[in-house]
Amino acid sequence: MTVLLILLVILAVLALVVPGTAVRVLREYERAVVFRLGRALDVKGPGLVLLIPVVDRMVRVGLRTVTLNIPAQEVITRDNVPAKVTAVAYFRVLDADRAVIEVEDFLAATTQIAQTTLRSVLGKAELDTLLADRDRLNDDLQKVIDQQTEPWGVKVTTVEIKDVEIPVPMQRAIARQAEAERERRAKIINAEAEFQASAKLAEAAAVISRNPTTLQLRYLQTLREVGGDNNSTVVVPLPIDLVRPFLGPTGPPQRAAETVDGQALSGSTNSP
Incomplete structure (x- = not known):
C-alpha cells in the first residue's frame, strides 16, 4: 500500500x-x-x-528592433581636438539560429563593436566635420558596424550621433574664431556696399552734370526731406544762383584774369 x-x-x-x-x-x-x-x-x-x-x-x-545606447566615448579628432561623443544604434535579429550559434551574446558583442567603431571612425574626422556633417558620419558608422555584425545574423539599421561634448576652453576658442569670421564678413560687405554706392553716385553725378536744373531739383527735394511733418526745423529755400559763387572759381573770372595779365604784359613790352 x-x-x-x-x-x-x-x-x-x-x-x-x-x-x-x-x-x-x-x-x-x-x-x-x-x-x-x-x-x-x-x-x-x-x-x-x-x-x-x-x-x-x-x-x-x-526579433524586434533593439535600441542600443552607446555610452559616451572619449574621441580625439583628426585635428587633435578632444571630444566626448554619445550615440544610439538600432538593430534587429534576422537569423535567430546564427545569433545563438555564431556568438555567445549578440547584444554585448554588438555593444562592444559599436563603441570601438565609434572611436575609430570619428577619430578620422575633423571637428568641423563632426559638428556639421553628421549625416555622412552616421552612414559610415552604420555600414562599418553592420558589416561586422552581419555574420551573426544581426542587422544594424540606423546609427545616430546624439551629442558631442567639447571642453570649455575649446568652446571659447571656437566662439572667438566664429566672431572673427563674422567681423571679416561684415567688413567685406561694408566695402562692397561702399563700392556700389560710389559707382551709383558717379552715375548720378554724370546725369546731373548734363542738366544743371537737376541739381536744383535735388536740392529742393533734400530741403523737403529735412523739413518733415514732425520736424520743427524751418527751411528757407534759396536760389542756386546765390550759392554758385561759393562753390568755387568759374570760367569767366579766370579768362578775365588772363586778359588783364595779357594787357599788362603787352603794356610792359611796348613801354620804352
Whole structure:
C-alpha cells in the first residue's frame, strides 16, 4: 500500500512538472532555437513548441528592433581636438539560429563593436566635420558596424550621433574664431556696399552734370526731406544762383584774369 502511494505521488509530480518543461508558447516576435542532445534543430515558433524533457533545451530569441545606447566615448579628432561623443544604434535579429550559434551574446558583442567603431571612425574626422556633417558620419558608422555584425545574423539599421561634448576652453576658442569670421564678413560687405554706392553716385553725378536744373531739383527735394511733418526745423529755400559763387572759381573770372595779365604784359613790352 505504501509503495502504491509513493508511485501515485511520483506520477502526480511528473504530471505537473512535465507539461511545464515540455510545452512552450512563443509570441509573434519570438523564435526558439532548440538543441537536442547538443545538436541544433530547426528554428521553432511562433506559437506552441513541444520539447522532450531532459533531452531538449530551448533558447528564446526576440526579433524586434533593439535600441542600443552607446555610452559616451572619449574621441580625439583628426585635428587633435578632444571630444566626448554619445550615440544610439538600432538593430534587429534576422537569423535567430546564427545569433545563438555564431556568438555567445549578440547584444554585448554588438555593444562592444559599436563603441570601438565609434572611436575609430570619428577619430578620422575633423571637428568641423563632426559638428556639421553628421549625416555622412552616421552612414559610415552604420555600414562599418553592420558589416561586422552581419555574420551573426544581426542587422544594424540606423546609427545616430546624439551629442558631442567639447571642453570649455575649446568652446571659447571656437566662439572667438566664429566672431572673427563674422567681423571679416561684415567688413567685406561694408566695402562692397561702399563700392556700389560710389559707382551709383558717379552715375548720378554724370546725369546731373548734363542738366544743371537737376541739381536744383535735388536740392529742393533734400530741403523737403529735412523739413518733415514732425520736424520743427524751418527751411528757407534759396536760389542756386546765390550759392554758385561759393562753390568755387568759374570760367569767366579766370579768362578775365588772363586778359588783364595779357594787357599788362603787352603794356610792359611796348613801354620804352
